[in-house]
Amino acid sequence: MPSHPNYSNQGNKFAPAKTSLREAGDLYGQKEFHIYQNAIEKMRAHDDQLPSLPIITLEIRKATSNPNVNLNHLSSLIAKDPSLTAILMKHASSVFYRTADKPKNLQDVIKRLGMGAIESLTLSHSIKSLFVLRNHQLKALYKQAWQRQTLKACMSYHLAKTLHFPNPEDAIVASLLSEVGTLALLSSLQDYAAPAAPTYKILCQHYSKHLGAILLAKWGVSPVFVDVLRKTGAWTLDTGRLLQLVDVINLGLFHTIHYLQPQNDLIPLQEIAAFKKLNPQYAMIKQQKLLIIEENISHILQLQKNFE
Structure with a gap:
């Protein structure tokens, strides 16, 4: 199995200490490590164990992709999920969308956010609810991972x-x-004790x-998102002359690491592709x-609270 850098766990206050090659070799020989490996491999080999998107999410995605969608119909779909409704109301009332009047109902929310935001925020909401963990220790790791990821998402946004x-x-x-x-990895380990930090x-x-x-692949998301997954954390990778979505995500990741762990071993910002x-007006450091x-960090942190 090829090894990929774990950019989701680098450079934050929850991250394990660096693991040297010698320490990694020691871990590979431990029985505990192989127990975890087997659990993950089992999930990887049987993707039916991985969660599918909820039906309501699929219905909302279908509705928002229809240029002639009826707002009453879309509102009724969203209203089926009270927690999603609350999240969309929070976003529509946030500093990034704030106007003189607060949205009074779901139709106001839809008009203010737009179809693209409704689809994106619905999918984001679904991701958090897909993995149900019973293990208390793994729940703590999951919460930490989610907090880190949502901060990166808000930085990128x-x-x-x-x-x-x-x-x-x-x-x-x-x-x-x-x-x-x-x-998904944490979900695969829920029948076991939480792994030690280096093992994790x-x-x-x-x-x-x-x-x-x-x-x-199972969820049928856009190839653009698959490309971002593959290239996230590849700081110096040439993605072409124009700024791409993956470039924005990498800048968001870089600043998330700096925020959560000011003492880090990141490369200089100027060296990131x-x-x-x-443009010069955005490149001031x-x-x-x-x-x-x-x-704008206070606004970014305020937006992150909408994902809690």
Whole structure:
């Protein structure tokens, strides 16, 4: 099984300490490590054990893709899920969408957010609810992973909106989907004690991206999101002359790591391929962070609360 860098667990206050090659070799020889490996391999080999998207999510995705969708029909679909309704209301009332009047009902929310945001936020909501964990220790790891991922998603969304991407909400979905394999990995271990930190990190390095790719194929998401999953964390990868969605996600990941673990071993921001594509007015830096992030961090953190 090829090893992939575990960018979902690097450089944050919840991350395990670095694992050296010698330490990794020691882990591979432990019985405990192979027990975890076998559990993950079993899930990987039987993708029917991996969750499918809820029917309500599929119905909403279908409705939002219809240019002639009836707002009453879409509102009635969303209303079937009270927690989704609450999340959409929060987003429509957030600082990024705030206007003089707060939305009074779901139709107001739909009009304010737009179809793209409704679809993206519905999918994001579904991701969190797909993996039900019984193990208390794994629940704690899951919560930490989700908090980290949603911060990255909100960092990426702010960047996409500031950089005038046509559908900035795609950055939320792309960011979360790029690390959904970590959530699947934790789900596969729920019949066991939570792995020690070094073991957890090595397991993620081996399996998280691969499990994520299987899930994205099962869900039939856009190839664009699959490409983001594959390239997330590849700081210096050349993705072409123009700024791509994966570039935005990598900048979001970089700033998430800096926020959660100021002491880190990241490469300089100036060396990241995505940074080199920024127009000068967006490329101003303060202490290895973009000013467009640093000056708006309170708004970004406020947006993240909508995903709790």
